[in-house]
Amino acid sequence: MSERKKTNIILFSGDYDKVMAAYIIANGAAAYDHDVTIFHTFWGLNTLRKDEKLQPKKSFMEKMFAKMMPRGAENMPLSKMQFLGMGPKMIKKVMKKHNAMPVSDLVDLAKEQDIKLLACTMTMDLLGLKKEELMDDIEYGGVAAYIADGEDGAINLFI
């Protein structure tokens, strides 16, 4: 058994600011030599969507979900302070000014740091998301995969 500490984050939210928080904590933990897993479920799955319009075979309901849900973190709303839709743009402008990384860069950094990005297969089914719509270098699993990681976690969070 590895002596490295584990950080496991369930990323349920699809809000830009919460996804940002999740990836900052994950990257921070990895920098401190934790084995880190981000388990993307429900709206958090949208973080892993490719920013391309793909047309896999879908039911009407699945098409509707696909249309309404953002493709990738950079298209997500904020959890607060939407300012009639201006919120995400404002935050990104301030982030740029402060040389803070946009979420898409935090995701790339996570991959470089060998953070395990896991997509919840059960919610993929539910929301009609296909593997071809998600990033290539990720893993797949269900609640069993989470419990296996989580029960040894030094830091477990639901975001």
Add this chain to the structure above:
Amino acid sequence: MSERKKTNIILFSGDYDKVMAAYIIANGAAAYDHDVTIFHTFWGLNTLRKDEKLQPKKSFMEKMFAKMMPRGAENMPLSKMQFLGMGPKMIKKVMKKHNAMPVSDLVDLAKEQDIKLLACTMTMDLLGLKKEELMDDIEYGGVAAYIADGEDGAINLFI
């Protein structure tokens, strides 16, 4: 002291999708032989409400809360994608198609798996919820009950 691992979930949210996530994790952990407690507080308490119109003696404010809050998970909104109120119906339709359990069944399964369902007495007071409005086979406690369970938890989550 038992050697079984513990999972403790604080269920604060009263959104259908978050309650579903909480109960899926809880049932998963129980399947992996964890002792599991779900501590229902604030809007999460609505999961435990009976779907009957009861008329216990209440103050005006308590009546107003009672009227506005859903009775049971199946009457809850989604945290996202409300689609003018169609969201919960859509999710349930897709869930049915995929043979996924509705939350009310997940609650029944939790009881069968001996998951401890605990109602936060402090918030019950605050929102004016009476014991007769909640399910029969649950337990009651305050923050002390949570800390006692939580401090030995392998997995602790706030949802």
Add this chain to the structure above:
Amino acid sequence: MSERKKTNIILFSGDYDKVMAAYIIANGAAAYDHDVTIFHTFWGLNTLRKDEKLQPKKSFMEKMFAKMMPRGAENMPLSKMQFLGMGPKMIKKVMKKHNAMPVSDLVDLAKEQDIKLLACTMTMDLLGLKKEELMDDIEYGGVAAYIADGEDGAINLFI
């Protein structure tokens, strides 16, 4: 190394009810002899804002954020049940009736119990919050400070 158990709460939310839950758990854990830290980030930072109109030098965007964000917990909205803005007032009225502490008192109690109140410097930069706008007796840190506390935590929560 201390033998006391640790509770670490990341307070991301700026909703009155969630901040209340965070401070009730924190004060409960401290009463049970835990070393407790609340790491205030994003909208949770508003809990630590002084209820005074200060005019530090700010950019236009920073001024806009400052204007839109509540100064202190007592000016926060609820996460649910806004009732056209009446929600927070209603909750506070019921709390008073039940002799429950308002959040501002829970913050004072936390200080008395030596709970470490930490402000996330990265988000302060992002939202343009200056130290002079925050309470005096708090600490400052980034994600490294959180990981250091969190990896030894008995109870770790993201609220």
